[in-house]
Structure formats: structure tokens, C-alpha cells
Amino acid sequence: MNKSTQCEASEMLKRAGISPSYQRIMVLSALLETDEHPSADTIYKKLGTNIPAISRATVYNTLNLLVDRGVIHSMRTAGSETRFDSVCEAHSHFFCRKCKRIFDVAQQSGEIETELDGHLVESQDLVYKGLCRECRGEMIK
Amino acid sequence: MNKSTQCEASEMLKRAGISPSYQRIMVLSALLETDEHPSADTIYKKLGTNIPAISRATVYNTLNLLVDRGVIHSMRTAGSETRFDSVCEAHSHFFCRKCKRIFDVAQQSGEIETELDGHLVESQDLVYKGLCRECRGEMIK
DNA sequence: CACTAGTATCAGAAATATTCTAAATCTTAT
DNA sequence: ATAAGATTTAGAATATTTCTGATACTAGTG
Known part of the structure; x- marks a missing residue:
């Protein structure tokens, strides 16, 4: 995990009026670091190896919150999963x-x-x- | 249910190389008759009052088949359900x-x-x- | 008009993705 | 230190879709 990405994530959260908790920073950083369009579960699995691990519900809650606040975008074009995208x-x-x-x-x-x-x-x-x-x-x- | 819509549905099925069964005609007709973007479940419920009733699996199978053959389009833009669209x-x-x-x-x-x-x-x-x-x-x- | 092969449909079970719940933990302000 | 509020958690619940295996229909054949 890149430290400067985490810093950027934290800034983005603050700017959106969301308090930058450890879990939220992890989720947003994971999304910022990839150009694929990961699903919630993909992010959950990627973060699952971390200590402390993050709960699935938190990943979903965070992604939904970020979409609501317009920080990230969600795509439901294909397949069965919602895919997320941090590119503006x-x-x-x-x-x-x-x-x-x-x-x-x-x-x-x-x-x-x-x-x-x-x-x-x-x-x-x-x-x-x-x-x-x-x-x-x-x-x- | 409009008779001429059913006739049109039947023609569309034949053109796509799909045999025009009663159930398939019902599903495609239901889609042709609305300008909303109904979900599979919406179509299932709409047809549920018919005699004979159509199984949920058949509604899903038919819609998927029609999408595969390019007869109709599916949208996963919003919400949790896939929505279907017969407008070309x-x-x-x-x-x-x-x-x-x-x-x-x-x-x-x-x-x-x-x-x-x-x-x-x-x-x-x-x-x-x-x-x-x-x-x-x-x-x- | 049987008989067969292939196709279509069915109800309900299973799988998948997501949300909900209620308890536990962390934060912040007093 | 304490209380109030926000956040996170594991697992249960829900929602949507697909799978399963049995049954029914259809068309072609003798």
C-alpha cells in the first residue's frame, strides 16, 4: 500500500465531509491504485490480507457512501456485480x-x-x- | 394483451432463429408494449395473472436468450435489478x-x-x- | 397413429451479491 | 473519566438470478 495514495485518499474523504477512518482510507486507496473496475468483493479480498482485516459490510458501506457523495462512480454495465471507478x-x-x-x-x-x-x-x-x-x-x- | 403485438413478437423471434413458443411470445410482447424499462420480475408479475401462468425461470431464460441474440437490450445502470429494453x-x-x-x-x-x-x-x-x-x-x- | 429425439418449461433449490442487525469498539467533547 | 455519537463487525437476512432434474411439448419418422 502506497503511503501517498493513502494521504490522497484521506484528503478526498475530508473534502467530501467524510471522516477519514482507517477502513475508509484503505478502501478508497485500493480503488485509487487500480485502473481496473473492481467490485466490492474484489476490494474486500484485496484488503482481506491486511492486519487488521476489514469487514465486508464496511467495504460495501464505504463504497456506497463514496458514491452517494459523488467521490467515486459505480457501474452496473455488465455481469452481476457492481463495479467501482475512481476516475473522474x-x-x-x-x-x-x-x-x-x-x-x-x-x-x-x-x-x-x-x-x-x-x-x-x-x-x-x-x-x-x-x-x-x-x-x-x-x-x- | 394486444394481438398484433403478439404477431410482431412472433415475427421477431422467427427472424432471430428462435422458435416462437407461447411463453416467449408473451414475454417479448410484454416488453414491446411498455416504454418503461421493466425488470424480469416486473414482467413475471405482469404475466403472472395469465392462464396458463409462466414460470419465473422461463421469463429469465427468455430474456437472456433475447439479449444473447441481440433482439433486445439489457441495462444495469441503476438499482439492483437488470432492466430490459426493446427499443433498437x-x-x-x-x-x-x-x-x-x-x-x-x-x-x-x-x-x-x-x-x-x-x-x-x-x-x-x-x-x-x-x-x-x-x-x-x-x-x- | 405410436415412437423417438430434441427442445422448452416448470417448481423449487441453490448460488450470488448486497443489505440489515444488534453488539462491540472507537472518537470526540465535556 | 464519562457520556454521546459515529463506526465497524460477524453473521443473519434479503433480493436477484441461475441451476437442477423432472415433466411436457413438438416435429419428424415408420
């Missing part, structure tokens, strides 16, 4: 309906809306669905 | 992180990609997240 910038995902993987793709549209029909837009996610390179190849076979 | 045209959704409702919004980007990094794009869904009109108002209060 708008970015796109490609979801393969066959193998269920998520691929990051460069943001196409330059337009970033800030308001729509009176709704306050905090983030936008362009999700493409279809068949990925590999599954597409297999279909032709 | 690309369209956008706004998801409120507070009240968890989904609002339909007009498609912003005119660009529709058909291929990205070698992946075959069959549909795209632009999901905006933030605070809806109402929840935004409550926050200010």
Missing part, C-alpha cells in the same frame, strides 16, 4: 455481450454536458455494447 | 444517484459508431449520472 474524467466502455468483459475505449464525443432537462450532470459514461474483437472472430468460424 | 434506436438515460430513477433524455451525440478498436458495436447507450431536477432542489434547501 468522462470515459467510454465497450461491453461484450458474449464474453462479458469490459474494454476501455477513448472518449469519442468531445461534448460534455453539465445540465440536461434541468438535471445536474456530474458524470457521463458512454457504453458501447456488441461483440468484441475475439468473440466476433469466433462467430465467423 | 440508440438513446440516452439520465440516472439520479439520489432517488435512483432513470429519465429518458434525447440522444445528444449524432455520431453512431459501428466499430471501435476492432469491436463490433451493435448499440450504444450514453448514461448521464448526477442529481435530477428534484433532488437537486432538495439539496439547496
Whole structure:
């Protein structure tokens, strides 16, 4: 665990008005250190090896709290689990309906809306669905 | 239940190479007749009053089959349930992180990609997240 | 019109992901 | 030191979805 990431996590928590407990810092740090889109359970398992260990409920509670406060984002594009994302910038995902993987793709549209029909837009996610390179190849076979 | 919707459902099934059984026609018709984005359970309950009733497993199997064959789309944007959508045209959704409702919004980007990094794009869904009109108002209060 | 093979459906059990609960622990202010 | 409040915990409970194995339907064949 990177010390400066933990420091950053603590700052982010304070800025969001959340008291920076040991567990919360651990959860947010784990999310900041990866560019995959981990599930709550993945984070729980990653932190499970730590002493002291963190309870599953705390991982879920913390992630939900962070989403509520707009510190992180959640994705339910694919599979059965909710996946979390600490990247603030708008970015796109490609979801393969066959193998269920998520691929990051460069943001196409330059337009970033800030308001729509009176709704306050905090983030936008362009999700493409279809068949990925590999599954597409297999279909032709 | 509209007879012509059932006829349309039957045609759609045949076109996708799926044999148009009574249960499958019922499930797809139910989806075609609504512009909400119902969950499997919502469809199950709607059809539950029919004679003969349809099993929950069949509703799930049918919806999954239709998604696999690209006949309908599934959304996991919000809440805990998978929601289904029979509309083929690309369209956008706004998801409120507070009240968890989904609002339909007009498609912003005119660009529709058909291929990205070698992946075959069959549909795209632009999901905006933030605070809806109402929840935004409550926050200010 | 049987018979068979393959497909579809069923009810309920099981698996999976998430939330709830009530007790224990930690923090903070007095 | 103490009380009040917030946080964490383990495990139970709930919710959603998939699996299972039995049954029923369908189409093709003799």
C-alpha cells in the first residue's frame, strides 16, 4: 500500500465531509491504485490480507457512501456485480455481450454536458455494447 | 394483451432463429408494449395473472436468450435489478444517484459508431449520472 | 397413429451479491 | 473519566438470478 495514495485518499474523504477512518482510507486507496473496475468483493479480498482485516459490510458501506457523495462512480454495465471507478474524467466502455468483459475505449464525443432537462450532470459514461474483437472472430468460424 | 403485438413478437423471434413458443411470445410482447424499462420480475408479475401462468425461470431464460441474440437490450445502470429494453434506436438515460430513477433524455451525440478498436458495436447507450431536477432542489434547501 | 429425439418449461433449490442487525469498539467533547 | 455519537463487525437476512432434474411439448419418422 502506497503511503501517498493513502494521504490522497484521506484528503478526498475530508473534502467530501467524510471522516477519514482507517477502513475508509484503505478502501478508497485500493480503488485509487487500480485502473481496473473492481467490485466490492474484489476490494474486500484485496484488503482481506491486511492486519487488521476489514469487514465486508464496511467495504460495501464505504463504497456506497463514496458514491452517494459523488467521490467515486459505480457501474452496473455488465455481469452481476457492481463495479467501482475512481476516475473522474468522462470515459467510454465497450461491453461484450458474449464474453462479458469490459474494454476501455477513448472518449469519442468531445461534448460534455453539465445540465440536461434541468438535471445536474456530474458524470457521463458512454457504453458501447456488441461483440468484441475475439468473440466476433469466433462467430465467423 | 394486444394481438398484433403478439404477431410482431412472433415475427421477431422467427427472424432471430428462435422458435416462437407461447411463453416467449408473451414475454417479448410484454416488453414491446411498455416504454418503461421493466425488470424480469416486473414482467413475471405482469404475466403472472395469465392462464396458463409462466414460470419465473422461463421469463429469465427468455430474456437472456433475447439479449444473447441481440433482439433486445439489457441495462444495469441503476438499482439492483437488470432492466430490459426493446427499443433498437440508440438513446440516452439520465440516472439520479439520489432517488435512483432513470429519465429518458434525447440522444445528444449524432455520431453512431459501428466499430471501435476492432469491436463490433451493435448499440450504444450514453448514461448521464448526477442529481435530477428534484433532488437537486432538495439539496439547496 | 405410436415412437423417438430434441427442445422448452416448470417448481423449487441453490448460488450470488448486497443489505440489515444488534453488539462491540472507537472518537470526540465535556 | 464519562457520556454521546459515529463506526465497524460477524453473521443473519434479503433480493436477484441461475441451476437442477423432472415433466411436457413438438416435429419428424415408420
